[in-house]
Amino acid sequence: MSLRPIQSIETLREYLYAAIQLEHATIPTYLTTLYSIHPGTNLDAVQVLRVVAVEEMLHMTLSANMLNAVGGKVDLTQIGFVPGFPTYLPNGETDFQVNRERFSPEALETFLMIERPARPEEHGKGLIKDEGRRVSILPTPTSEEGSDLHFYSIGEFYHAIQVGMEHLCEEFGEAKIFCGDGARQVTPEYYYSGGGEITAVYNLATAREAIRMISEQGEGYEGAIADFEDEISHYYRFDQLKKGRYYMPGDAHDQPTGEPLNVNWEAVYPVKTNLRMSDLPEGTEVREAALEFNKVYKQFLASLTVAFDGQPQCLIPAVGGMFRIKELAAQLIKNPIPGGDGLHAAPTFEMETV
Amino acid sequence: MSYSTGKIEQNVDHAAAAATVYDAVIVGSGISGAILAHELGRQGFKVLILEAGPGHDLSVSGYQTYLERFYTAISKDNNAPYATNRAAPMPRSGDVRRLRPGLANSDAYLVQNGPLVTDSSYARVVGGTTNHFESKTPRMMPEDFEMSTRHGVGMDWPIRYRDLMPYYNKAEFEIGVSGDVEGQKSLGIEFDPGYVFPMREMPPTYLDRLVARGVDGTRVEVDGESHEIMITTFPQGRNGLPHEGYRPFNNGKDYVPASAVSSHQADMGGRCQGNTNCTPICPVQAKYDARKTLAKALATGNVQLIAQSVASKVRVDFATGRVDRIDYKIYSDPDSAMHTIASVKGRVFILAANAIENARLMLASGLPGRNGLMGRHLMDHPYLLAWGLMPEVAGTMRGTICTSGISSLRSGAFRRTQAAFAVDIHNDGWGWATGAPTTNLLSIVDEMNQFGAGLRAELVSQISRQLLLAFMVELLPEPGNRVTVRPDYVDALGNMRPVLSFSLPDYTMNGIAFARELSRRLFRRLGVEDYSKYDALDPGFVSYHGEGYAVRGGNHLAGTHIMGERADNSVVDRRQRSWEHENLYLAGPGSMPTIGTSNTTLTLAALCYMTAESISSELRNQSI
Numbered sequence: 001m002s003l004r005p006i007q008s009i010e011t012l013r014e015y016l017y018a019a020i021q022l023e024h025a026t027i028p029t030y031l032t033t034l035y036s037i038h039p040g041t042n043l044d045a046v047q048v049l050r051v052v053a054v055e056e057m058l059h060m061t062l063s064a065n066m067l068n069a070v071g072g073k074v075d076l077t078q079i080g081f082v083p084g085f086p087t088y089l090p091n092g093e094t095d096f097q098v099n100r101e102r103f104s105p106e107a108l109e110t111f112l113m114i115e116r117p118a119r120p121e122e123h124g125k126g127l128i129k130d131e132g133r134r135v136s137i138l139p140t141p142t143s144e145e146g147s148d149l150h151f152y153s154i155g156e157f158y159h160a161i162q163v164g165m166e167h168l169c170e171e172f173g174e175a176k177i178f179c180g181d182g183a184r185q186v187t188p189e190y191y192y193s194g195g196g197e198i199t200a201v202y203n204l205a206t207a208r209e210a211i212r213m214i215s216e217q218g219e220g221y222e223g224a225i226a227d228f229e230d231e232i233s234h235y236y237r238f239d240q241l242k243k244g245r246y247y248m249p250g251d252a253h254d255q256p257t258g259e260p261l262n263v264n265w266e267a268v269y270p271v272k273t274n275l276r277m278s279d280l281p282e283g284t285e286v287r288e289a290a291l292e293f294n295k296v297y298k299q300f301l302a303s304l305t306v307a308f309d310g311q312p313q314c315l316i317p318a319v320g321g322m323f324r325i326k327e328l329a330a331q332l333i334k335n336p337i338p339g340g341d342g343l344h345a346a347p348t349f350e351m352e353t354v
Numbered sequence: 355m356s357y358s359t360g361k362i363e364q365n366v367d368h369a370a371a372a373a374t375v376y377d378a379v380i381v382g383s384g385i386s387g388a389i390l391a392h393e394l395g396r397q398g399f400k401v402l403i404l405e406a407g408p409g410h411d412l413s414v415s416g417y418q419t420y421l422e423r424f425y426t427a428i429s430k431d432n433n434a435p436y437a438t439n440r441a442a443p444m445p446r447s448g449d450v451r452r453l454r455p456g457l458a459n460s461d462a463y464l465v466q467n468g469p470l471v472t473d474s475s476y477a478r479v480v481g482g483t484t485n486h487f488e489s490k491t492p493r494m495m496p497e498d499f500e501m502s503t504r505h506g507v508g509m510d511w512p513i514r515y516r517d518l519m520p521y522y523n524k525a526e527f528e529i530g531v532s533g534d535v536e537g538q539k540s541l542g543i544e545f546d547p548g549y550v551f552p553m554r555e556m557p558p559t560y561l562d563r564l565v566a567r568g569v570d571g572t573r574v575e576v577d578g579e580s581h582e583i584m585i586t587t588f589p590q591g592r593n594g595l596p597h598e599g600y601r602p603f604n605n606g607k608d609y610v611p612a613s614a615v616s617s618h619q620a621d622m623g624g625r626c627q628g629n630t631n632c633t634p635i636c637p638v639q640a641k642y643d644a645r646k647t648l649a650k651a652l653a654t655g656n657v658q659l660i661a662q663s664v665a666s667k668v669r670v671d672f673a674t675g676r677v678d679r680i681d682y683k684i685y686s687d688p689d690s691a692m693h694t695i696a697s698v699k700g701r702v703f704i705l706a707a708n709a710i711e712n713a714r715l716m717l718a719s720g721l722p723g724r725n726g727l728m729g730r731h732l733m734d735h736p737y738l739l740a741w742g743l744m745p746e747v748a749g750t751m752r753g754t755i756c757t758s759g760i761s762s763l764r765s766g767a768f769r770r771t772q773a774a775f776a777v778d779i780h781n782d783g784w785g786w787a788t789g790a791p792t793t794n795l796l797s798i799v800d801e802m803n804q805f806g807a808g809l810r811a812e813l814v815s816q817i818s819r820q821l822l823l824a825f826m827v828e829l830l831p832e833p834g835n836r837v838t839v840r841p842d843y844v845d846a847l848g849n850m851r852p853v854l855s856f857s858l859p860d861y862t863m864n865g866i867a868f869a870r871e872l873s874r875r876l877f878r879r880l881g882v883e884d885y886s887k888y889d890a891l892d893p894g895f896v897s898y899h900g901e902g903y904a905v906r907g908g909n910h911l912a913g914t915h916i917m918g919e920r921a922d923n924s925v926v927d928r929r930q931r932s933w934e935h936e937n938l939y940l941a942g943p944g945s946m947p948t949i950g951t952s953n954t955t956l957t958l959a960a961l962c963y964m965t966a967e968s969i970s971s972e973l974r975n976q977s978i
Contacts, residue, residue, distance in 0.1 A: 040422045040425075043414075043418045044415050047415065047620055051622070188595075188596070231621075232618075246617070246618040247618075258617065259618065
């Protein structure tokens with residue numbers, strides 16, 4: 001699969017599938033970091049990570065709505081849907097890699113990179129030329145002269161989707177592009193708990209609304225720290241942990257004026273970065289537990305697929321599976337790896353192992 | 355927006371407060387005080403709230419300290435989330451001891467004078483007892499307002515159900531009620547045409563459905579009338595799915611659930627997650643508590659809050675009968691008796707502590723009232739618990755603490771002679787009766803010698819079949835059930851402590867005995883093995899007609915300054931205004947002359963909305 005500039009509905013669907021994959025790709029990393037924190041400590045960081053993870057799930061749902069709206073099919077069970085870590089982001093950002101790792105200053109830097117605001121004034125269409133020769137898990141757009149192009153930020157990636165939609169609607173008519181069955185949409189009554197409002201997507205206007213929500217929650221609105229609803233964006237939420245102080249709506253960049261907050265980098269389980277099943281000795285309980293986690297996670301993705309593939313009423317029970325995921329992840333993270341030099345286990349998110 | 359921004363902390367110092375004459379001085383930051391402060395503050399009146407408990411900014415991480423304390427507490431009682439506070443002590447159910455006949459027990463804050471002891475409790479923290487209320491929000495039945503006229507027992511209210519209807523709507527908006535109006539109508543409760551609750555009903559649990567399958571349609575004969583038992587859901591003050599039918603009652607807009615209170619954006623609590631420890635504390639703040647209203651009150655800019663300040667004396671100008679000021683004791687260390695005294699002035703004074711503390715403060719101020727009714731007619735809902743094992747795995751421990759129950763016996767001709775009751779199906783198993791699941795765990799380890807996988811399997815098999823029915827029984831106003839004070843019982847700050855005299859009349863005991871009979875019948879229909887056991891050494895043990903029952907307190911403390919039509923038979927009028935002190939209001943559950951079979955919070959909230967209208971019109975007309 002290759003991401004070309006959006007000139008057909010098929011390419012649009014590929015982009016939207018990549019968008020779902022992108023939103024999901026951050027979840028293993030945010031959850032690993034979140035659950036690596038000692039219970040009862042780092043309460044502010046726990047809140048920030050929890051909110052961001054919850055909103056990524058909202059974004060994934062919004063992208064699924066968009067894909068359904070343009071007649072695509074959502075399948076989170078495809079091989080390769082869950083990235084192997086370390087990974088580049090599926091939208092083609094290649095100047096940094098994402099790990100599954102413990103709560104640390106390095107992890108925080110990565111999160112700031114993931115959520116960094118767009119720089120449209122510098123990047124024009126949001127694409128920058130690849131300076132390295134690294135391989136992303138998805139092929140990236142190709143420029144007219146043939147070199148690989150990359151999206152600098154998630155916001156720019158979504159901007160490209162919006163431009164593509166607008167272009168296609170103009171060329172073929174809105175009804176031809178937004179040809180999906182409206183009954184497949186996840187509407188607010190099925191979207192349970194937090195992260196903001198779900199937008200059902202039926203046409204270009206509602207698709208724009210969904211994209212606006214995703215981009216602003218991630219990066220802020222028109223360069224501000226908050227979105228249109230005055231909600232602090234992910235980038236600045238993470239920046240709060242770095243600055244040791246909460247942002248309030250209206251604050252300038254780099255100048256939070258809210259309550260101070262404390263981060264304790266020591267109150268963290270020493271989770272092994274990007275742990276794989278192959279790091280866990282055969283016959284150990286921790287290996288069994290890691291396998292169990294992967295089974296449950298695979299089942300979770302399968303049940304989300306059912307909900308996103310025409311049965312939105314199945315979303316609420318599917319989300320209930322998150323409680324089990326949390327419990328199993330916490331068990332792994334609290335336990336050292338046998339013979340692992342004191343490093344602790346973690347979920348491996350290797351769907352191919354089950 | 356999916357969060358409640360707000361900041362709850364002291365926002366004025368004592369010197370500035372002392373130099374101000376407020377439009378209204380409110381004692382207590384629970385739901386009554388928060389509603390009144392918000393209503394008056396948003397209309398531009400200057401309001402001061404005195405709160406006895408600590409008032410740190412309750413950001414999400416601050417709330418998390420409540421949770422951590424609760425998680426690590428050995429006793430999971432209602433006040434387990436809060437630090438011990440000698441300056442503003444609160445009753446805890448674990449304090450309760452069986453009384454020695456004729457002797458009061460003054461070991462704990464609440465002095466128990468008997469003959470019965472109660473394990474009811476309340477919280478003296480910002481947001482008051484709504485922090486640990488279960489959040490059921492049924493309206494009272496229309497006939498509950500006319501008990502004397504309709505059934506020849508208890509008292510009539512000075513208002514009727516219909517007078518309160520518009521205020522019930524307001525209270526349901528503020529608390530954020532999820533529920534099914536049709537189900538409530540089927541009980542005989544009237545609603546405005548087309549009205550729905552702001553949010554859809556909490557779905558019944560699997561356990562609810564199993565119980566309904568077994569007992570729905572059962573006919574019960576009582577006092578010559580036949581009643582059909584039906585399992586229905588309860589309206590609840592916790593966030594669910596907004597009901598689009600509510601738009602006409604919300605200016606055409608969707609209802610937005612109020613999520614966690616936080617000084618920064620927390621994005622939490624927009625929906626109930628089905629955690630089972632609603633009481634004492636919702637882990638995600640999806641359950642309403644009065645801090646949500648308080649945050650809005652403070653955001654008006656007209657409301658000031660002073661924490662760690664225990665109101666100690668209501669000072670009356672005896673020439674005019676008007677309240678002149680309220681003295682309060684300021685402490686800086688909850689573990690110390692050190693304090694200083696200050697006082698505050700206002701045009702109107704509102705006591706919104708709770709039924710016990712309002713009466714205690716008035717009595718400690720030497721204001722028992724000319725008719726001597728201050729502190730009398732103390733009410734609560736005594737609970738009888740019945741528990742057993744379902745014949746099949748029933749999914750116990752899933753869902754909120756309670757979603758459904760039986761409301762079919764909340765009204766009827768039988769109320770001439772016998773208390774009505776509502777029945778809860780407890781989704782959290784036998785916990786209230788036996789201390790499950792902890793007690794199950796200990797017995798499996800100690801008595802069955804199980805560990806590892808065997809322990810887990812046995813625990814699941816024991817817990818997941820547990821059924822507990824809680825019968826919430828009516829108690830009418832009795833003059834002898836009362837709060838008093840005595841100078842020899844004081845707390846660390848020298849404030850007189852409440853002394854409770856409490857007993858259950860035959861009317862209530864008839865209801866309890868009937869409840870026990872009904873539980874046996876329902877258990878037979880369900881094939882439930884009955885494990886109910888009432889220990890004669892239980893502090894709440896009562897014998898009646900040869901059978902023994904262990905009665906639990908319902909934490910629905912009410913009465914003590916009841917409202918009425920006349921100054922000679924009540925303490926406040928229909929506006930909750932003191933008959934004797936024209937600028938003094940006693941607000942909250944203490945004003946209720948009967949409580950029927952409804953959890954008290956919704957009704958007292960509605961009363962406070964009604965009272966706010968009359969206070970603001972009096973303040974505006976300069977008539978006070």
